[in-house]
Amino acid sequence: MTIPLFNSIASWLLKKRYHQIELFLKYPAEVQEEVLFQLLEIAEDTEYGKKYDFTSIESYEAFRQRMPIVSYEEIEGDIERTRRGEQNVFWPTGIKWFAKSSGTTNAKSKFIPVSSEALEDCHYKSGKDLLCLYLNNNEDSQLFTGKSLRLGGSKELYEDNGSFFGDLSAILIDNMPLWAEFSSTPSSKVSLMSEWESKLRAIIKESTQENVTSLAGVPSWMLVLLNNVIQETGKDNLFQIWENLEVYFHGGVSFSPYKEQYRKLLPRKNFRYYEIYNASEGFFAIQDRNNADDLLLMLDYGIFYEFVPMQDYGTEAQKAIPLWEVQLNINYAIIITTNSGLWRYKIGDTVRFTSIDPYRIKITGRTKHHINVFGEELIIENAEEALKNVCMKTGAQIKDYTAGPIFMAGAEKGGHEWIIEFRKPPEDVDYFTEFLDNALKSLNSDYEAKRYNNITLKLPKVHIARENLFYDWLKAKDKLGGQHKIPRLSNKRNYIEELLHMNK
Structure with missing residues (x-):
């Protein structure tokens, strides 16, 4: 089969699916109830x-009253039983795959x-x-x-008690259908390599020999790869290597900090981002329009959605609502029931609806303060535990702190920048910083992966705050007293920049 003919047939088959998408666009509530x-x-x-007693549940209201909303920690025991080989616990068909992910409060990793x-x-x-949708x-x-x-992801798959775990991307690649393998580069063998630096070289060697028409991956990791491609080939931009490149499919972390850097690598006005x-x-969810900044919620994937307004999240007033009751421009925590046996599960993400006909969303963050600019999923509990451990090691005492990202600039790697006000400072700030970095690695496997050999994240940068810096910042904001405090972690640099300006 010639390549142009394959392109035409593949495009025709994929676009046929659009008629099914139109069904849930027209009848969203009915499709969700059916799911x-x-x-x-x-x-x-x-x-x-x-x-x-699932057999007696005959309405959404009965489901909402019967089933509790749960976090990972509350169902971890049942998941561990399944990982050890027990089946038919929360889903009837055998589950042998578990996606390893960070972000829990009391464990280094969770297994989904x-x-x-x-x-x-x-x-x-x-x-x-x-x-x-793109076609x-x-x-x-x-x-x-x-x-x-x-x-x-750069992690290989591991077998444990007859089940397999690893990065979701590794699981997907390992089970990938032939049509996807045929149309992708690098090969599955290279994609599943565990050592990142060797993998990077192998990807560059394979992919620069191919006619690449699209890119797919997390912006921070992809930027590292593409900068290495430019450096290796000596070209000025990616179109000199892949002249038919037309779209980048991205997700995982916010794309905003990386836009300008990608535009320099891909200097064509008609290049598309999805x-x-x-x-x-x-x-x-999937971006369903060119140049849009919101995403179409996909309603027929075996996932039933509920939403909790963030103003009520974690309080006695907390109540989940179905899709057909959501309103525009309210920040919601997402609750999901899935065809992997997660029942009313809190995934920790927050979204805002930009449209309800059809249902389109923007991802607004996490239910807790965090840093996830590079896919590191650093949460408050990680930071608090790490600082506690470091203070025990160094004898330091912390009064207040905040941390934010150092965004990538060209080939310069990203990182985290901390401002810490000490009651008792450490004798050696460099020693303190190294301990902090190691403590975070031990608590968070995603942070550890991004720090591996300084590939994506470099060593954190720690500033010692002058006395009363945080008090003065709060005073300037008219936020003294009560529950007011500076956010511990932020995905933006505004707090860091303001404090650095005042730290004189």
Whole structure:
């Protein structure tokens, strides 16, 4: 089959799916209710199904009253039982895949179950839908005349008690259908390499020999790769290497800090950027229009959505609502019920609806303060525990602190910048910084991965704050007393910049 013919057939097949997408665009509430009752019916003979009597649930209201909203910590024991080989606990079909992810408050990593249904009806279906929506908007696309340069996680898959765990991207690549393998570069063998520096060289060697028409991966990691491609080839921009490059599919972290750097690498006005919203727990939303800054919530992936207004989240007033009750411009925490057996699960993300006909969202952050500019998922609990351990080691005493990102600039790597006001400062700030870095690595596997050999994150930068710096900042903001305090972690640099200016 010739490449142009393959491109035409692939485009035609993918665009046929658009008629199914139009169904949930027209009947979103009905499609979501159907998803919920299908999940309940499938799982009625599991331990959870019997415990909560799924067979007697005949309305969403009954489901909401019957099932508790849970965090990872509350179901970790059941997940661990499944990892050890027990089945039919929360989902009837055998689960042997677990996506390893950081972010829990009391563990270095969490293990999210990934069923065969989730692989097929959510993750791989979403990949086809992403292409479908893109092709529907760009009739002149020549996407399938070349290959997609994909950049997945650098961890290999590990076997444990008959089950497998690793980065979600590694699980997806390991189970990838033939059509996706045929249209991607590098090879699965290279994609699944565990040592990042060797993998980087292998990706460059393979991909620069291909006709790459699209890019796919997390912005921070992809930027490291592309800067290395430019350095290795001696070219001025990526079009001198891949002249038919037309789109970058990105997700995982905010793209805003990287826009200008990508425009320098890809200096064509008609080059397109398409955002996706996926996680270890599922694939949720896709940018469905050229040049849009919001995402279409995908409603037929075996995921039932609920939302809790952030003003009520974690309080006695907390109440989840279904999709058909959401309102525009309210910050919601997402609750999901999935075809991997997660029942009313808090994923920790927050979104805001920009449209309800159809349902489009913007990702607004996490339910807790965090830094996730580079995919490191650093949360408050990690920071507090790390600082506590470092103070015990060094004898230092901390009065107040905040931390934010150092954004990548060209080939310069990113990092974290800390401002710490000490009651008793450490004797050696460099020693303190090194201990802090190691403590964070031990608590958070995603941070550890990004710090590996300084590939994406360099050593943190720590400033010692002058006495009463944080008090003076709060006073200037008229926020003395009560519950007011500076956010401990932020994805932006505004707090860091203001404090550095005052730290004189």
